[in-house]
Amino acid sequence: MKLLLPALLAALLPLAASAAAPALAGSRPNIVFLITDDQGYGDISAHGNPILQTPNLDRLHREGVRFTDFHVSPTCAPTRSALLTGRQEFKNGITHTILERERLAPDATTLAEALQSAGYRTGIFGKWHLGDEAAYRPDRRGFNEVFIHGAGGIGQTYPGSCGDAPGNTYFDPAILHNGRFVRTKGYCTDVFFAQAMQWMGEQKRGTPFLAWLSTNAPHGPLQVRPEDEARYTGKVPEANTAKFFGMIANIDDNLGRLLARLKELGIENDTLVVFINDNGGTGGVRVFNAGMRGQKGSPWLGGTRASSFWRWPGRINPADVPALAGHVDFFPTLAELAGAKLTDQAKRQIEGRSLVPLLANPRADWPDRTLVAHVGRWPVGTSPDEWKFKNGSIRNTRWQLVSIDGGREPKWQLFDLQADYGETTDVYGAHPDVVATLARSYDQWWSEARPLMVNEGVKGPKINPLKELYWQQFGGGPSADDLQKMDPRKFAESQSAGKKSANKTAK
Numbered sequence: 265m266k267l268l269l270p271a272l273l274a275a276l277l278p279l280a281a282s283a284a285a286p287a288l289a290g291s292r293p294n295i296v297f298l299i300t301d302d303q304g305y306g307d308i309s310a311h312g313n314p315i316l317q318t319p320n321l322d323r324l325h326r327e328g329v330r331f332t333d334f335h336v337s338p339t340c341a342p343t344r345s346a347l348l349t350g351r352q353e354f355k356n357g358i359t360h361t362i363l364e365r366e367r368l369a370p371d372a373t374t375l376a377e378a379l380q381s382a383g384y385r386t387g388i389f390g391k392w393h394l395g396d397e398a399a400y401r402p403d404r405r406g407f408n409e410v411f412i413h414g415a416g417g418i419g420q421t422y423p424g425s426c427g428d429a430p431g432n433t434y435f436d437p438a439i440l441h442n443g444r445f446v447r448t449k450g451y452c453t454d455v456f457f458a459q460a461m462q463w464m465g466e467q468k469r470g471t472p473f474l475a476w477l478s479t480n481a482p483h484g485p486l487q488v489r490p491e492d493e494a495r496y497t498g499k500v501p502e503a504n505t506a507k508f509f510g511m512i513a514n515i516d517d518n519l520g521r522l523l524a525r526l527k528e529l530g531i532e533n534d535t536l537v538v539f540i541n542d543n544g545g546t547g548g549v550r551v552f553n554a555g556m557r558g559q560k561g562s563p564w565l566g567g568t569r570a571s572s573f574w575r576w577p578g579r580i581n582p583a584d585v586p587a588l589a590g591h592v593d594f595f596p597t598l599a600e601l602a603g604a605k606l607t608d609q610a611k612r613q614i615e616g617r618s619l620v621p622l623l624a625n626p627r628a629d630w631p632d633r634t635l636v637a638h639v640g641r642w643p644v645g646t647s648p649d650e651w652k653f654k655n656g657s658i659r660n661t662r663w664q665l666v667s668i669d670g671g672r673e674p675k676w677q678l679f680d681l682q683a684d685y686g687e688t689t690d691v692y693g694a695h696p697d698v699v700a701t702l703a704r705s706y707d708q709w710w711s712e713a714r715p716l717m718v719n720e721g722v723k724g725p726k727i728n729p730l731k732e733l734y735w736q737q738f739g740g741g742p743s744a745d746d747l748q749k750m751d752p753r754k755f756a757e758s759q760s761a762g763k764k765s766a767n768k769t770a771k
């Protein structure tokens with residue numbers, strides 16, 4: 265009997281797990297989604313960081329499903345658009361993080377809209393970064409409650425639509441709350457978490473919610489609470505890393521408060537908490553990059569691999585899931601959990617797959633697939649086709665094909681990720697069939713994405729829309745410095761001057 269019981273259990277387990285999948289579909293949990301800005305895969309102690317301590321992120325890691333080969337875009341706005349639409353970012357019109365190319369195509373259906381249609385209340389707290397003009401803001405894209413800063417980060421100013429309220433810093437920022445600015449008190453991350461927690465507490469029981477909590481930290485400028493910086497001063501080689509780690513420690517403290525709050529509200533077991541970071545590592549990669557090549561702004565695995573933790577006590581069992589997954593899977597997964605009925609348009613739009621079978625059973629069948637990464641960011645006024653093979657990659661579970669220095673034509677390198685996840689050895693010459701198959705899929709992706717790049721060559725407004733709103737409410741107008749930063753010609757000059765000096769330094 266002693267011998268038989270484990271065998272019997274092993275035989276029954278797959279049955280039990282597959283029975284759990286339909287139980288998760290339509291289960292309608294509250295969803296708390298935390299996305300941080302520029303924290304890399306390696307900036308988590310559970311992933312092996314030797315210095316940074318993240319006890320609350322580690323708790324999410326320990327208590328939920330961890331997707332261990334989960335990929336996002338190499339930069340900010342592209343990732344957010346893919347999470348919200350279930351399709352690769354270029355198909356959302358997003359080929360940059362600024363200069364109108366960060367704006368989510370108006371005809372896209374968002375996850376927030378799908379959840380609203382399923383009876384969810386939806387709130388966003390923190391960074392939006394998918395268009396600052398009125399028609400692009402989250403209240404028009406499916407969010408009931410909106411508490412955001414402008415642009416890609418607090419205090420940013422670029423030509424066109426992408427710019428935050430004037431004079432903002434990470435301390436006491438002016439925040440757009442349902443169409444009106446409020447002058448907040450405190451550090452930005454603390455402010456966003458506090459507002460999100462208050463809103464969650466106000467929600468009616470029985471009506472599920474989505475809280476989209478997106479911190480602008482630890483993205484630069486490295487404006488940090490002195491007490492958080494002090495936690496790492498002297499423990500890291502560079503002063504800036506202490507600031508960067510301090511900002512993450514502060515996020516982690518806030519996550520701890522949020523998890524405690526869910527318990528106090530009595531909704532811990534009705535709430536799925538998901539954590540994903542938005543691109544490859546930045547300020548922490550010199551300390552720890554989990555053995556990967558590349559970082560934010562590159563198509564290597566180090567540019568796209570992200571944490572992906574899914575914790576729902578009592579409903580999702582802790583497990584590592586090695587299946588190749590990514591940002592495009594987020595929408596169909598949450599829509600299935602919410603029991604949302606998707607429109608035909610949304611079904612056509614979504615190219616990701618629901619992860620629900622894997623949440624129920626980490627060993628569920630998962631046919632191989634390809635995922636594309638491309639850094640974009642080509643200069644204004646040039647044709648995207650000249651950049652098709654500049655900083656792009658495509659992979660399946662085993663292989664990654666990368667073109668760093670190509671243009672209209674590729675300069676492929678091939679890596680066998682099963683043997684070489686650090687992408688150290690180019691095996692292009694040894695596997696022509698693999699190269700041909702992946703290259704064909706890449707061409708296919710480009711030909712689908714190219715007509716959907718709707719933001720190329722678009723002229724933005726002269727004044728950042730959020731600054732205009734702020735001045736309408738409080739009075740005032742642009743300073744000479746603001747005008748200079750919003751001038752496209754001056755911006756282009758500063759970019760090319762920056763490149764020249766960077767080239768000089770490189771030489």
Ligand SMILES: [Ca+2]
Binds near residue numbers: 483543
């Ligand atoms: Ca980012």
